[in-house]
Amino acid sequence: MKTFRYITIVLLATVVLFSCEEEEFIEPTVFSDVGFYTSLFRTDITDGGEYNVAINRYLSFSDLSVNALEHSWSISDGSYFVKGPLTRNDSIFDDKRIHVGDTSTTDKTVNVVFGKGGWAYVTMRNIFTDSVAFRGHDTIPGIQQLDGTWLYEHTFPIKVYDTLAASAKIFQNGIEISPDVDTIFVENGNTLEFVDFTTNEPNTWRFSIGSAIGVDSASSISLKNLGTFTARLNVSRQGENIPNDYDNFVFPQIIKVIPSSLPFELTGEIVELKDETIQVPFNGGFEDFFIGQDEFIDVSVNGAPFSIASLSLNSEDASILEIKLSEPIYKGDVITISLKEGSNIRAADTREPITFENVSVKMYDHSLVDNAVYGFEVNGASAVELHPDNTTGSITVTDEIPGADGSQYSLKLESSEDGNWAWFSTNPSRFNIPEGTVLQYEYKFYIPSSQGANPFVMNGPWLHFSDESTWQQWWTNGVSTAPFDEWVTLTHPNVDRVTSKTDDYFMSIRLNRAGVIYYDDLRVYEYEARP
Secondary structure, X not given: OHHHHHHHHHHHHHHHHHHOOOOOOOOOOOOOEOOEEEOOOOOOHHHOOOEEEEOOEEEEEXXXXXXXXXXXXXXXXXXXXXXXXXXXXXXXXXXXEEOOOOOEEOOOEEEEEEOOOEEEEEEEEEEXXXXXXXXXXXXXXXXXXXXXXXXXXXXXXXEEEOOOEOOEEEEEOOEEOOOOOOXXXXXXXXXXXXXXXXXXXXXXEEEEEOOEEEOOOEEEEEOOOOEEEEEEEEEEEOOOOOOOXXXXXXXXXXEEEEOOOOOEOEOOOEEEOOOOOEEEEEOOOEOOOOOOHHHHEEEEEOOEEEOEEEEEEOOOOOOEEEEEEOOOOOOOOOEEEEEOOOOOOOEOOOOOEOOEEEEEEEOOOOEOOOHHHHOOOOOHHHHOEEOOOOOOEEEEEEOOOOOHHHOOOEEEEEEOOOOOOEEEEOOOXXXXXXXXXXXXXXXXXXXXXXXXXXXXXXXXXXXXXXOOOEEEEXXXXXXXXXXXXXXXXXXXXOOOOEOOOOOEEEXXXXXXXXXXXXXXXXXXXEOOOOO
């Protein structure tokens, strides 16, 4: 055991001896790199993003580069440097200004206040011994100079949003009304045009004259209540990544609405709403006095008289009469309205209404599709596509013939040969069908006489689930006996189909004969039938 201990001690001493020998020092490699940080660091400036800031607010910029020989920050006109510490909500910097009068500094970190609206620029300029590059979304390399050094320069574009300054003008019959005019006289039912001239990029507007409202930057507002009013404009700038602001403007002119010299009469269509309210629009506001006046209004439903349950004014527009009937009405009903002589119904400016007789009601459209898209007035050819099993057909959204009901566009389906399918679908424009809905399918078609004969013996509209499986096939031969050169409406008779799914749906139509046919106003309705 003693011998073993002596050997161990000798070995340890040897290790200690050699461990204490001085090793040669190797100098680490010197490297250069470029980097920076801003207080809006999440804005991807290398991908073309812009920095947004409100006027008289600040942003911070830090140079994180390594081993730069020279460094500077420079700023554009209207901006200035301030010292920290700063808080996010600071807006007064008079006692914190530094480098007064200078537009550049060698400070590694700068706080820049932007005191001028519009575009401002902050530039970082560094000189390095070695090649450098900023690696973000894209790699931005430095540029080698004549003396062998490398320059990296980056400019940050800053969008400085100035304070909103609300302003607007009034036009009457296309003529600007001077702010020096004390009173603008407007006949009841006529309009004034209000145009926003607010500076510094508002994106919401609200003109108000009494209860009359306009929400566009240029709003034409109909005035239907007698009286004297002050017009106002509220504007704001709202958005997730822009400085929010608001302002208001009071028009200097007084607006006085006086009785109209025009006849007080029906204007526009009488329409049914979804809740079965019938709206009757006039060209001026009504006096709110209708007790017992329903006896002067006749309502006919499918040729039979119907009694009125209530007669009232629309809560938001006093120029609209609203009628509720005592019994339910349905999509297929034919309803007419008449206003008889002798009523005490009056305009707010005391005019008597012009009577009318048997004016049709436009019934509520229970369509489950987007009518503008399925009428080919919106989205055009992108609303439809050829079915995967199409073999002979081509489709074009065209205005070469007038669309149905005076619209501009329709869908042209052209089949090149008999016996195979010319087939299109609305797969790009899907729609939902609530569970339990009873459906009615309808579309319009037009067969030109230029092809010499009606070649079509089958036209099968199908309805599909979102997974492209077929939910229902309708085999309709109604086109084979249709007349030429006119739009024909085809309503499918099988209405007793109730869906049990709520997925996205689309429809398709296919032909098996050569020829040309146009389609318009494809519809799937929530079916209503009078018991």
